[in-house]
Amino acid sequence: MGNNQFYELNPTIEDYVKQCKKTSHIDLDLYSQYEVKRGLRDLNGRGVLVGLTEISDVCSTKEVDGKLIPTEGSLFYRGYNVFDIVKNQKDSNHFGYEECVYLLLFGELPTPQQLNEFATLLATYRTLPTNFVRDIIMKAPSRDMMNTLARSVLTLYSYDENADDTSLPNVLRQCLQLISLFPQLSVYGYQAYNHYHEGQSLFIHLPREDYSTAENILHMLRPDSKFTPLEAKLLDIALILHMEHGGGNNSTFTTHLVSSSGTDTYSAIAAAIGSLKGPRHGGANIKVMGMFDDLKDNVKDWNDDEAIADYLTRLLHKQAFDRQGLIYGMGHAVYSLSDPRAVIFRSFVERLSEEKGRTDEFKLYSTVERLAPQIIAKERKIYKGVSPNVDFFSGFAYNMLDLPVELYTPIFAIARIAGWSAHRMDELIYNNKIMRPAYKYVGQHRDYPTKKKHD
Structure with a gap:
């Protein structure tokens, strides 16, 4: 139903909204009275502890004489300081993101041979199902690339013969495929939007097996597929810095939350995309x-x-x-x-x-x-x-880098899918309990009116 049809209603949709607002009148003092951690944070802004992880560590304080003192921030992936990870990336090597994906998923830095084998595996997964671009991405292209990305991920469920299998080997396979396909889904979604909504020429470049994730993004996005080594390097560093940030950020926590229900990988990752789309998180x-x-x-x-x-x-x-x-x-x-x-x-x-x-x-x-x-x-x-x-x-x-604004948040998703995947695996390995936080009812119980009272 189109929006205009809503406004033909009597009462109008605005009248219903007013009723919703009238009904929602919880006294804000009750949050303090019942010690509710709004936003799952305490009064000092610290997140409520809801889980344990070895994937990454976000540090911003140190303890001195029993007190937490602000300090220079640091970020660790599987115990390795991100400063050291980036410092050891050679200018000629654009596989920094792939190396960190391996690290987050498997807990150790890969040897050169392991990295080469892993990069080759990811390259083999950069193949979308037959006619997927034509039938899914090109039809009804959205003006919002995160919407396109989420829709594409959910549609991939239909192409997977073992979509609902939550065994670890199958989930890992699904995660690796999504990690490999996110650049295509994002860039192709933008190309379709740019063509059908903006009237620009349509470019669909197939990914190259010898290119890293960062290189392939620039290759698929630009009409001439050309880029400088520094451009690719900077995008590679951006992917590394955005790929993981602890289990408490909104989209990663969403991954844990939805995964705890036992749902499939595509639904869990689509939910995380929906979280990241929010301007308070990814924009x-x-x-x-x-x-x-x-x-x-x-x-x-x-x-x-x-x-x-x-x-x-x-x-x-x-x-x-x-x-x-x-x-x-x-x-x-x-x-x-x-x-x-x-x-x-x-x-x-x-x-x-x-x-x-x-x-x-x-x-x-x-x-x-x-x-x-x-x-x-x-x-x-x-x-x-x-x-x-x-x-x-x-x-x-x-x-x-001449990246369109429409792709800024999808680039974030292309990076963060690595962290989401690691946390989904963790949720399935270590936790076997659906998340069920509590909301306290502060309204009043009422007697349902009899028919006579209705009259």
Whole structure:
């Protein structure tokens, strides 16, 4: 039923919404009274402990004399510091993402032979079912690429003869196939949208077996399939930094939650995609780009610290951009003094800005990076440090790579499917209990009216 048909109703859909709002009147003080952890976080912002993991560790504090003190952030994959993982990636080697997929799934760094065999396995899985692109992706293309990605994942269920088999070998096979296919599903979905909705030429490049995930994304996306080694390297680093971030982030927790019901892999991953689609989770870098576009429109001299500081202050006062009172890309739910992903990514973004001749823009980002924490500290009470998060730089990086905005969040999904897969395997291996948190009923019990009372 189309939306217009709703408005023909009497009462209208708006009337029903008003009734919903009228019914929902829970006193916010009750949350404190019953010690409800809203957002599954305590008053200090720490997540409620709901599970154990050895997949990754997000560190932002250290204990001193029994107290937790904010410290420089660090991120570990299977015990290895991501700083060290990235530092040991050679410029000529674009298999960093594949190496980390192996690490997250199997717990150890692969030997050169194991990495080569694993990369070959992933390459063999980069084949969509016959006519899938024509019959599924090309028909009724969505304007939202995350919608397209979720729909494609759910449709793949129909092509799998063992779709509901939750044995570990079968689930691992399904996860590896999805890891391999996410780039195609995302890029082809964009190409279909760009052709049918934007009237642009249609390009469908088959993936190359000798290319890494990052290289194949650029190869399939660009009409001429050309890219520089630095471009591929930066995208590879972006995938590494986004692929896993502890079991408590919303989409990964969704994977655990849905997997605990015993459902199939396609349903669990589609649910995670739905979570990541939310602008509070996966779309933050798009907000950063919009904010900087607005800044450029309002501040003509990018070397004027005072004008930039005034704009940032107006952001906090809800007088600029989307008037939400936020400086996007600054701060993180867990990290305080620094987000290690932003620290790592920064140097690669700077190098690419030099290759692209956009160092003036990088300098503008650096100025905001320097001024924003000072201004936020002046305007608001800060209980922990505030610093740039990974989204602060990723949107600018993707823009320099000529990635369309429509693919920013799918790129996140292409990376995070590795973490989701590792956590799904963990949920099936270690846990055998459906998640069932509690909600306390705070309404009143009522007697159902008799027919006479209705009359």
